[in-house]
Amino acid sequence: GENVEQHPSTLSVQEGDSAVIKCTYSDSASNYFPWYKQELGKRPQLIIDIRSNVGEKKDQRIAVTLNKTAKHFSLHITETQPEDSAVYFCAALSNAGGTSYGKLTFGQGTILTVHP
Amino acid sequence: DSGVTQTPKHLITATGQRVTLRCSPRSGDLSVYWYQQSLDQGLQFLIQYYNGEERAKGNILERFSAQQFPDLHSELNLSSLELGDSALYFCASSVALVYNEQFFGPGTRLTVL
Numbered sequence: 536g537e538n539v540e541q542h543p544s545t546l547s548v549q550e551g552d553s554a555v556i557k558c559t560y561s562d563s564a565s566n567y568f569p570w571y572k573q574e575l576g577k578r579p580q581l582i583i584d585i586r587s588n589v590g591e592k593k594d595q596r597i598a599v600t601l602n603k604t605a606k607h608f609s610l611h612i613t614e615t616q617p618e619d620s621a622v623y624f625c626a627a628l629s630n631a632g633g634t635s636y637g638k639l640t641f642g643q644g645t646i647l648t649v650h651p
Numbered sequence: 652d653s654g655v656t657q658t659p660k661h662l663i664t665a666t667g668q669r670v671t672l673r674c675s676p677r678s679g680d681l682s683v684y685w686y687q688q689s690l691d692q693g694l695q696f697l698i699q700y701y702n703g704e705e706r707a708k709g710n711i712l713e714r715f716s717a718q719q720f721p722d723l724h725s726e727l728n729l730s731s732l733e734l735g736d737s738a739l740y741f742c743a744s745s746v747a748l749v750y751n752e753q754f755f756g757p758g759t760r761l762t763v764l
């Protein structure tokens with residue numbers, strides 16, 4: 536089955552700096568890669584996603600890049616703000632058929648702390 | 652508010668007991684997913700239903716079962732509970748079968764004593 540590794544597990548930055556979180560996946564059939572943000576005690580919320588036919592996607596201060604050959608994808612947050620502090624999860628969805636529909640495999644999460 | 656509702660918010664029970672967690676998806680969403688979140692295991696996919704049918708299965712224990720009803724709400728049944736089942740259980744929903752944003756509910760925090 537799919538395995539997703541996420542690094543780093545914790546990340547501390549100063550307000551205004553950039554933050555980068557990286558994930559690798561194992562299943563070459565994976566073709567959808569969402570990123571979720573989870574604040575303490577709250578539900579995960581999608582912040583950006585990318586499909587395998589796209590190499591990069593940007594939404595204001597957030598961008599995601601995908602390298603299918605190397606099987607890794609990254610989240611980039613620019614001009615970080617204290618409210619960006621949360622746990623970020625990457626995930627991969629493998630659609631190799633059979634029983635894989637909708638099955639997201641999540642990384643272990645990155646605790647991002649943005650210091651004012 | 653994602654539009655996905657889960658009840659109850661908190662559940663405290665004893666080992667060996669059985670509980671039922673309930674989820675109502677967003678209006679119009681046909682897919683329902685269940686996830687378990689614990690400190691040591693992260694977010695683990697349990698099971699997916701689409702329009703009443705089971706469509707994907709993760710590492711769901713045999714003591715756990717789920718179903719999706721004709722009105723599209725879903726229930727997750729956990730039986731013979733163990734201490735290690737203590738976790739946050741999330742339900743999520745999406746419009747379609749795959750490739751769509753999954754909207755998470757607020758979760759049910761289960762504590763097994």
